[in-house]
Amino acid sequence: MVYQTNTAAVLYQVRDLRMEERPIETPGSGEVLINIRATGICGSDLHYYLDGTMGPLKLDPRSPMILGHESSGIVTQLGPGVTGLEIGDRVAIEPGRACQECRYCKEQGGQLYNLCPKMKFLGSLRQGPNDGSLRRYACFPAYLCHKIPGSMSFEDGALIEPLAVAVHAVNRTHVKQGSVVAVFGAGPVGLMTAAAAYAQGASQCLILDINPSRLEFAKKYLPAVQTMAMPKVSSTLEEDEAQQQSANIQKAFPKFQDVDVVFECTGVETCVNIAMYLTRPGGAVMLIGIGKRATVMPIDIIVSRQINILGNFRYANTYAKAIELVKDGKIPLDGLVTHRFALEDTLQAFELAMKNSEGVIKIQIGDF
Ligand SMILES: [Zn+2]
Ligand SMILES: [Zn+2]
Structure with missing residues (x-):
């Protein structure tokens, strides 16, 4: 026309x-x-x-x-x-x-x-x-x-x-054949990030979100993914909450004991923190979502486990x-x-x- x-x-x-x-x-x-x-x-x-x-x-x-x-x-x-x-x-x-x-x-x-x-x-x-x-x-x-x-x-x-955005973020990590990854946030960017991680060789992917209907969609979109509904996390960090949440995730999904890369697409402080605990020593957390500027993070965990924190812009x-x-x-x-x-x-x-x-x-x- x-x-x-x-x-x-x-x-x-x-x-x-x-x-x-x-x-x-x-x-x-x-x-x-x-x-x-x-x-x-x-x-x-x-x-x-x-x-x-x-x-x-x-x-x-x-x-x-x-x-x-x-x-x-x-x-x-x-x-x-x-x-x-x-x-x-x-x-x-x-x-x-x-x-x-x-x-x-x-x-x-x-x-x-x-x-x-x-x-x-x-x-x-x-x-x-x-x-x-x-x-x-x-x-x-x-x-x-x-x-x-x-x-x-x-x-x-x-x-x-x-x-x-998703392809660029995944590309900049060490995701390779057989990698285990987790993605926080099942919105468009989170879903496509999971898809891009599979395309780069990831063999296991866990997507986390508070919205069960989004997770249902994630399952339809990428049938191989594991999904987990997060309890409604506080937007600001409660002491030890992140560590506890990470332990809960690993208990529910034993394959995710050694997560190579976590893609954080929510920007929510508690999720950023869970990501730091969930990542294996020497692994990486790729920050894609933007939350508040001053986000508290567990520096002792990041340093002692040598976590690589990456940011991604477009x-x-x-x-x-x-x-x-x-x-x-x-x-x-x-x-x-x-x-x-x-x-x-x-x-x-x-x-x-x-x-x-x-x-x-x-x-x-x-x-x-
Ligand atoms: Zn220029
Ligand atoms: Zn956009």
């Missing part, structure tokens, strides 16, 4: 998201115009919607911002000098534009460009506001548009963004690999998108996302 208008979801301030018509841009040098077909709602979009802020920056209603960064679409126009893409190509859009000049962009073969301080990321206030991809048409640099195979749906194409050079893993059937995405809305119904989609209802994993918006 060819549209003459460009509907966009523009956030002015807290809970003031307006559907507006914007002009359709003409692609500049090295850019392509994309008809965006699917965009997932992510925690950060919701954060902006509910708080008008992420970190220290606050949205100014005088310069409103289009939300969205998990997108796929179809190339509809080529700007001058574009090679490697053609009109009609289906693409997953990598949302971060790094400066390509700083040390993070240049050193180690550009493997650290996710840390570029001048990164302009779609739907983010940092170095912005940078208008996001919750709109029908937008121009992007061609090098950030990664071709997806014809067999891949636009839904799956838009899931490549959160999947890239991804670098991961899209092609993530697309390949899906294409080759090594990572499933089936069922992760549980709710779909038309672009015009973006507000309803955000209202649903806010409710945190049972059965919601990923909400997407678009023309599927």
Whole structure:
């Protein structure tokens, strides 16, 4: 379908998201115009919607911002000098534009460009506001548009963004053939992290969450996983609670006495602590979720067991690999998108996302 208008979801301030018509841009040098077909709602979009802020920056209603960064679409126009893409190509859009000049962009073969301080990321206030991809048409640099195979749906194409986070995080650990891993949090990133760990060779994976319906979903999504419902843990740490919880987990699942890597996707202080106890000596805890800044941790355990604590921020050079893993059937995405809305119904989609209802994993918006 060819549209003459460009509907966009523009956030002015807290809970003031307006559907507006914007002009359709003409692609500049090295850019392509994309008809965006699917965009997932992510925690950060919701954060902006509910708080008008992420970190220290606050949205100014005088310069409103289009939300969205998990997108796929179809190339509809080529700007001058574009090679490697053609009109009609289906693409997953990598949302971060790094400066390509700083040390993070240049050193180690550009493997650290996710840390570029001048990164302009779609739907983010940092170095912005940078208008996001919750709109029908937008121009992007061609090098950030990664071709997806014809067999891949636009839904799956838009899931490549959160999947890239998972693949990057797993890649940066020593997960290998036969590894035993645990994942805290059965939301989209936790589930895809478990899938990426299997793809990298893990033989045992335990997913923990407080929400039993999410665990049921995890079981359907990855039939090999073990799941465990956590008792509702306190968001701040109680003395010895984490140690006790870790012991309970290992009692219930003896195969998880020697967990090589724990992926922490919740940011909840108690979970971070359980992760430190659950990891075997010499193992690693990969922190993906972000909770409160000052999180208490058992330093004696971390030091005496030589636990490697890693952080993960987004991804670098991961899209092609993530697309390949899906294409080759090594990572499933089936069922992760549980709710779909038309672009015009973006507000309803955000209202649903806010409710945190049972059965919601990923909400997407678009023309599927
Ligand atoms: Zn996201
Ligand atoms: Zn840079």
